[in-house]
Amino acid sequence: MTEAATARDTHVFDAALALTDHGAGRYTGHTHPAYANMVGPFGGTTAATLLRAVERHPERLGDPLSLTVNFAGPIADGPFDVAATVTRGNRSTQHWALTQTQGESVTTTATAVFGLPRPGWTSTELPLPDVPRPEDLSPAVMPVPWAQNYDLRYVTGALPDADSGERADSTSTLWVGHVPARPLDFTALAAMCDVFYPRIFLRRGAFVPAGTVSLTIYFHAPADVLAEHGDDAVLATARAAHFGNGYFDQTARLWGRGGELLATGHQLVYFKG
Amino acid sequence: MTEAATARDTHVFDAALALTDHGAGRYTGHTHPAYANMVGPFGGTTAATLLRAVERHPERLGDPLSLTVNFAGPIADGPFDVAATVTRGNRSTQHWALTQTQGESVTTTATAVFGLPRPGWTSTELPLPDVPRPEDLSPAVMPVPWAQNYDLRYVTGALPDADSGERADSTSTLWVGHVPARPLDFTALAAMCDVFYPRIFLRRGAFVPAGTVSLTIYFHAPADVLAEHGDDAVLATARAAHFGNGYFDQTARLWGRGGELLATGHQLVYFKG
Numbered sequence: 001m002t003e004a005a006t007a008r009d010t011h012v013f014d015a016a017l018a019l020t021d022h023g024a025g026r027y028t029g030h031t032h033p034a035y036a037n038m039v040g041p042f043g044g045t046t047a048a049t050l051l052r053a054v055e056r057h058p059e060r061l062g063d064p065l066s067l068t069v070n071f072a073g074p075i076a077d078g079p080f081d082v083a084a085t086v087t088r089g090n091r092s093t094q095h096w097a098l099t100q101t102q103g104e105s106v107t108t109t110a111t112a113v114f115g116l117p118r119p120g121w122t123s124t125e126l127p128l129p130d131v132p133r134p135e136d137l138s139p140a141v142m143p144v145p146w147a148q149n150y151d152l153r154y155v156t157g158a159l160p161d162a163d164s165g166e167r168a169d170s171t172s173t174l175w176v177g178h179v180p181a182r183p184l185d186f187t188a189l190a191a192m193c194d195v196f197y198p199r200i201f202l203r204r205g206a207f208v209p210a211g212t213v214s215l216t217i218y219f220h221a222p223a224d225v226l227a228e229h230g231d232d233a234v235l236a237t238a239r240a241a242h243f244g245n246g247y248f249d250q251t252a253r254l255w256g257r258g259g260e261l262l263a264t265g266h267q268l269v270y271f272k273g
Numbered sequence: 274m275t276e277a278a279t280a281r282d283t284h285v286f287d288a289a290l291a292l293t294d295h296g297a298g299r300y301t302g303h304t305h306p307a308y309a310n311m312v313g314p315f316g317g318t319t320a321a322t323l324l325r326a327v328e329r330h331p332e333r334l335g336d337p338l339s340l341t342v343n344f345a346g347p348i349a350d351g352p353f354d355v356a357a358t359v360t361r362g363n364r365s366t367q368h369w370a371l372t373q374t375q376g377e378s379v380t381t382t383a384t385a386v387f388g389l390p391r392p393g394w395t396s397t398e399l400p401l402p403d404v405p406r407p408e409d410l411s412p413a414v415m416p417v418p419w420a421q422n423y424d425l426r427y428v429t430g431a432l433p434d435a436d437s438g439e440r441a442d443s444t445s446t447l448w449v450g451h452v453p454a455r456p457l458d459f460t461a462l463a464a465m466c467d468v469f470y471p472r473i474f475l476r477r478g479a480f481v482p483a484g485t486v487s488l489t490i491y492f493h494a495p496a497d498v499l500a501e502h503g504d505d506a507v508l509a510t511a512r513a514a515h516f517g518n519g520y521f522d523q524t525a526r527l528w529g530r531g532g533e534l535l536a537t538g539h540q541l542v543y544f545k546g
């Protein structure tokens with residue numbers, strides 16, 4: 001067992017995802033101060049926690065193929081409940097519905113598709129961009145608690161400052177790794193799909209209230225590719241297509257250093273201004 | 274009232290989306306032979322039907338912002354039930370959970386976010402591609418029943434034939450309109466996000482079994498922009514990022530002729546081979 005593999009048992013990310021299993025798809029968890037965002041928890045942790053609930057369910061078949069998380073209401077610091085139900089399954093795929101609640105309030109809903117890998121024709125159409133290696137870039141300083149658990153090395157589109165001004169392109173491209181190191185798995189990959197600060201900050205060169213409304217992730221790499229990836233950095237890029245009526249979308253792509261497309265993520269984000 | 278506006282009351286698309294309201298968010302509907310696919314109904318009609326169920330609900334607030342539809346199991350030709358529930362709402366947004374069933378079987382699950390438009394900062398980052406006008410292109414022949422209800426004029430990536438061979442790029446770009454003409458609205462736009470035949474056909478130059486597993490749509494245009502669009506054609510483009518383990522993803526973008534980005538769609542698709 002490598003040092004990185006040992007790290008998973010005690011890593012703060014896994015502490016944030018810790019769930020107590022009450023049987024019949026019912027779990028309790030607790031927000032973790034290390035993954036706090038400006039308001040409430042980092043959405044990536046919420047997505048990963050819901051994925052973890054399915055992974056721990058005794059009826060779970062195979063690995064995640066897709067996950068949609070709807071951030072329905074604020075999550076207060078403190079305990080929460082998760083309910084995970086199989087809505088439909090066959091021998092190769094399984095559909096899940098998930099609800100996260102605090103008291104009587106639904107904070108988050110999600111659906112997930114899991115399935116057995118079916119080896120076959122493979123092609124990655126979108127190649128790893130031509131970017132500097134993470135070793136040749138400096139870690140960014142990000143002034144929110146959750147970002148302290150990541151090593152974020154921007155190729156382009158770092159967090160704007162007072163002098164940034166408006167930009168015509170919302171692209172951010174960066175290398176992402178865990179601090180401390182932790183091997184990549186489906187939950188870590190899900191959280192990394194939400195590692196981008198809101199694209200509106202970059203376009204406007206200013207901070208405005210913003211938060212993800214709905215997040216969808218497609219998992220392209222099977223478990224053996226993730227295991228081989230280990231704790232190496234992930235190249236992550238995100239861009240918006242449209243801003244308007246107080247919402248914008250974002251499309252994200254995450255690759256391994258060898259060019260394997262690990263996941264694609266899409267989200268709709270609320271913003272003021 | 275224009276001819277096109279009148280058309281909506283009697284259009285075959287609306288006949289396919291017809292629901293009987295049984296109160297408390299419960300509806301019944303019936304698959305429509307005009308929107309049959311190779312197996313079961315056209316997925317775009319299923320997505321539009323679930324959206325219509327929310328639109329008809331007396332508690333519905335505002336217009337669709339996002340929709341995720343999970344195609345959990347086969348839909349048999351015949352009647353079906355739809356249940357729509359508000360999971361969480363506030364003064365400006367509303368989260369919905371939807372289930373389509375046939376007998377005891379869940380065929381489809383969905384989540385949707387609706388909301389009131391909040392006019393503010395607007396920018397489209399992805400412009401309408403430089404393409405010929407629909408008037409200068411010929412309608413394609415597509416050998417499935419549902420496609421007979423659309424005027425499909427390919428700019429690139431038309432359905433392959435026996436001589437096509439493999440291709441390195443999965444992009445299809447086409448103009449889409451209703452046959453007969455019908456004004457664009459949210460349900461029509463949702464269905465158009467699924468108007469692309471499976472990308473694997475284009476890459477391999479061959480037909481293999483394939484079907485959408487999960488579809489997510491972000492609605493960028495508010496109702497007044499759709500109303501202004503009328504029954505004009507929509508420019509639709511789609512491309513896959515990765516094929517592997519029996520699944521591929523697809524990102525779609527739909528614009529109006531004037532360059533307004535109407536919707537973006539994402540899906541995960543099962544394929545054999």
